[in-house]
Amino acid sequence: MNRWLSADHINRLAADPVRCTRSELAVKVDSRHPFVPEDYTQLYFTPVYATLGFEHRLRYNQLFGLRINEYIMMLEADLVERLLTPLLRQPRIIADAALGQAMLTMIEEEKRHCANFAALNRACRPDLYPPGEDRFFSRLPIWTKAMFWSVGALAGRLPFALWFLMAMEESSMALARDMNRRPETETLGRLDPGFVAVHREHMKDESRHLHIDAHMIAACIGTGGQTRRALNARLFQFMLGGVTHLTRSGSGAMVVRQLVREMPELAPREEEMIQALLALKHSKPFQESLFNRRIMPKAFSVFDGTPELGRLGEKMVGYDRR
Numbered sequence: 657m658n659r660w661l662s663a664d665h666i667n668r669l670a671a672d673p674v675r676c677t678r679s680e681l682a683v684k685v686d687s688r689h690p691f692v693p694e695d696y697t698q699l700y701f702t703p704v705y706a707t708l709g710f711e712h713r714l715r716y717n718q719l720f721g722l723r724i725n726e727y728i729m730m731l732e733a734d735l736v737e738r739l740l741t742p743l744l745r746q747p748r749i750i751a752d753a754a755l756g757q758a759m760l761t762m763i764e765e766e767k768r769h770c771a772n773f774a775a776l777n778r779a780c781r782p783d784l785y786p787p788g789e790d791r792f793f794s795r796l797p798i799w800t801k802a803m804f805w806s807v808g809a810l811a812g813r814l815p816f817a818l819w820f821l822m823a824m825e826e827s828s829m830a831l832a833r834d835m836n837r838r839p840e841t842e843t844l845g846r847l848d849p850g851f852v853a854v855h856r857e858h859m860k861d862e863s864r865h866l867h868i869d870a871h872m873i874a875a876c877i878g879t880g881g882q883t884r885r886a887l888n889a890r891l892f893q894f895m896l897g898g899v900t901h902l903t904r905s906g907s908g909a910m911v912v913r914q915l916v917r918e919m920p921e922l923a924p925r926e927e928e929m930i931q932a933l934l935a936l937k938h939s940k941p942f943q944e945s946l947f948n949r950r951i952m953p954k955a956f957s958v959f960d961g962t963p964e965l966g967r968l969g970e971k972m973v974g975y976d977r978r
């Protein structure tokens with residue numbers, strides 16, 4: 657059973673600089689090192705991965721690491737503000753000044769995280785991220801833009817995306833923790849310490865955000881009527897379909913295309929790699945790697961306590977309801 661920190665306690669922690677993510681970090685990366693654990697990349701879960709040479713796997717890992725940073729930035733820049741701003745006008749949030757304050761702090765912190773990750777990507781690959789260009793793999797497709805627009809438009813009445821936000825925030829913490837615990841990768845040597853340092857810093861604020869998420873979910877979803885709660889659950893499961901389904905135009909395929917652009921000797925294998933990615937839709941190990949109890953125990957405990965999410969496992973393969 658989780659015990660959530662009170663909003664006052666969260667605000668006190670957020671006022672202590674030692675417990676906050678530092679901004680404007682002096683980032684230094686070494687392109688001889690991988691950026692993320694190999695099992696956080698998509699191709700790792702395909703038979704193609706083991707057939708690629710060391711240099712190809714290393715470059716893929718680095719490009720995928722940039723894409724992970726962009727994905728975190730996308731949630732922080734596009735989702736958090738769109739979701740939280742309308743919630744601040746909800747009577748239950750207005751009535752809880754400390755929670756409102758924690759949410760405002762969270763919005764500001766996410767802006768700083770975004771700047772940190774943009775600076776990290778620029779330090780890794782200035783050619784892909786010239787000044788003013790923070791997105792390379794995540795120029796949002798129409799489907800995602802529409803989804804985020806709907807999330808904002810519906811947030812006041814149907815804040816289903818809070819469940820998604822909580823799971824994603826917890827998974828970004830799990831990534832940072834795994835990088836710290838297992839700095840040595842399976843086949844690519846040691847993770848780059850500069851890249852890891854930015855993720856480690858990110859964890860400081862995120863550990864508080866999880867508690868804010870839990871309070872927002874309780875205040876804005878938990879108190880709704882049965883019909884409203886059921887609709888929130890349906891929309892959340894619909895949203896997951898878009899996340900777990902890999903497409904030809906998605907950011908995962910864009911990473912493969914960029915790899916081939918940079919290492920043209922892989923051109924004859926491009927279609928094989930894309931097909932392998934598309935097949936991940938049916939891969940249990942891959943689907944479980946996205947959402948599972950090890951990386952998101954707090955979010956899963958919230959799902960467990962929500963009767964309307966009883967059939968969540970049908971859409972979220974890694975969810976083992978308890």
Ligand SMILES: [Fe+2]
Pocket residue numbers: 732765766769858862
């Ligand atoms: Fe963040």
Ligand SMILES: [Fe+2]
Pocket residue numbers: 766825861862865
């Ligand atoms: Fe966060």
